[in-house]
Amino acid sequence: MKIFSSKQFYEADKITTEKQGITSVDLMERAATQIYGWLHQRLQGAQVPIHIFCGIGNNGGDGLALGRLLVENGYLVKCYIANYTDKRSPSFLTNYSRYKDVTKNWPLLMTCVEDFPAIAREDIIIDALFGIGLNRPPEGWVKQLIQHINTTPAYKLSIDIPSGLYAEQAITDHEAIIKPNHTLTFQAPKLSFFLPESGPYVTFYEILNIGLDEEYMQTTKPVAQLIAKPQAQRFYKQRNKYAHKGNFGHALVAAGSYGSMGAAVLSTKSTLRIGAGKVTAFIPECGYNIMQISVPEALVQTDVNPKVLSKIEFDFMPDAIAVGMGMGTGKESVAALRGLLKKVTCPILLDADALNCISSTKTLLKLIPQNAILTPHSGELERLIGEWSDDYDKIEKTKAFSKKYNVIVIIKGANTIIISEGEMYINTTGNPGMATAGSGDVLSGVITGLVAQGYDPLMSSVFGVYLHGSAGNIASQLIGFEAMIASDITEALGDAFIELFRQDEQQQAPAD
Missing domain, CATH: 3.40.50.10260 (YjeF N-terminal domain)
Known part of the structure; x- marks a missing residue:
């Protein structure tokens, strides 16, 4: 709309x-x-x-x-x-x-x-x-x-x-x-x-x-496109009956540090839950057992550093990468991000501490690949683009940033806004129960999983934000706003796909 x-x-x-x-x-x-x-x-x-x-x-x-x-x-x-x-x-x-x-x-x-x-x-x-x-x-x-x-x-x-x-x-x-x-x-x-x-x-x-x-x-x-169910339905790609896991991509989630492994777990599980064929979690050594137990479906590779990511090296060619969730912002983390940005050849999503590393080390801005997806919350966005006087000033500054670096920026909020090449897409799903720690880590996994399956970065961003919010709505109907935690959103992603077409099926039912 x-x-x-x-x-x-x-x-x-x-x-x-x-x-x-x-x-x-x-x-x-x-x-x-x-x-x-x-x-x-x-x-x-x-x-x-x-x-x-x-x-x-x-x-x-x-x-x-x-x-x-x-x-x-x-x-x-x-x-x-x-x-x-x-x-x-x-x-x-x-x-x-x-x-x-x-x-x-x-x-x-x-x-x-x-x-x-x-x-x-x-x-x-x-x-x-x-x-x-x-x-x-x-x-x-x-x-x-x-x-x-x-x-x-x-x-x-x-x-x-x-x-x-x-x-x-x-x-x-x-x-x-x-x-x-x-x-x-x-x-x-x-x-x-x-x-x-x-x-x-x-x-x-x-x-x-x-x-x-x-x-x-x-x-x-x-001036903007409003994304509701009719628009989201058009994004969906029907799966082939004879497809196998290799048809749905291999994603890399580089995340986590000592004390912040939950972010890596949430992102990894959501990348799988949204439909990626395979997901490898690249994490510090301290998180190995945590990841293997929490997400047994994921492959795991570890950094030589036991507590933080210091050098992100992997032995396969990913179809999509997400980096930053709980990785920390110290010198080792900055170096790890710089090394990854220099060699990345596939679509990449930058979230959380990856964005904070970029804000503190502006030289990293020049290394961000075209069409990279940035998913800042309000504080992270302000560190990237500077202070704003009002919502409209925030939008204009984000558009300028997006255009300058040729990236997709997702302004997370009650009506999440996706900005790319001067275009603006406004999401309609979501609720106050999603204002909980880890919700953004789940969103990063959702978008990365869609990219891995072959959705282009912009479509993945718009569709992913919609599905993430829809899953949040479904979870809130079961347990209420106050009781929601981020993993509830992940668990409801399957229902979000079902909900996408549920109304149409009812309308097409034969009359008595």
Whole structure:
């Protein structure tokens, strides 16, 4: 699914009205009809007071059009206009006039705090104050109105985007944003729905198709791609019945040190669990028994150094390499990583201490192969690219880093972001239970195992992040967020593959 900018949405609106021979008011009517249908399906005519707060732009016009439809169908509606300026959009004025034609209870013009209505817990609030065109935070009594709405216990529904939240701009005033229970957004979600600073304002959203020009939506390059089940299904490669382990690659996991062998175990086991044909763990000698007992399916080779990796040498040609998980950051580790980077000829994933070694020894940056996969958590990313002022600054700096060194960077988080060649992919799976030690080691193994099987590095990154999050979701449903540990994610990877197509199978079942 594509994520577009505000500018692109305005272009889509314009092209849609031109090609379909309709007006912007007609398009607004479509949007209002969709929202009405969503509400009516749930309310079924229930006589609960509905308070619609409208701005004086197109978002307010949506609110007025919705209010008219609700009034015409017998609902108890009260509309309020935040009259903060004399400027009004033409579409707003048209819908204001249409609303007045169907009821004697005209919208209340609010100009100060004294105009704020009392709202009961059982009521419903619909937020239509500001849309995606907002470019500065609400101030004065309008900000106080937003705070008034937020403090009421009534159910809150935002139209297109929570008022006060920008579509693709950093938040400048957290106290001037509606906090809805649900958001109904038009045609496609907005970038701000998926970033750490702004995402908490959109806890639940649904997409309403308002019929924007299909050609424009299909051919226009988006600001990001959203990866959900339909996209992930297209990545999957069906296995041949007559295949053998040699067809699914041999991966090398170079990881671990004294006291940190768990990271090596988690990565190695996940590389196998995701489907790699063979996996060799290259570890310090101290971890030999640990690895052989914990992952009996893995081959093991050891470093001459008993406690850390000092020289990564192996006697086969791997199809994919993962390095860094728990390996340490001392001089020996830096030397081991440098030696590996100088000779590597297959796709490589750099995680954890490998990234920390690179951050402390910048000369290693020049040795990173093209299309290498980097999987930093927030702290590791900051050491690589420097501090950032907000989520958007972080994205731009990561894009610059990715482009400069021609690498794939995975920004791990609630909605993990994969960046490659200026393109951005946003994952939709995962949950708070995955915020646990070792989760990232599992992800490194998942991606490496996919690369070993022949998925290209970018596809492995995007697909791997999705499956990792899906496995986390499955595990959390069994044991809850708090009880989850990283190995639970590994154990659920098989179910993540099954889940990938479970819904389609149900839909294809014959009817009774």
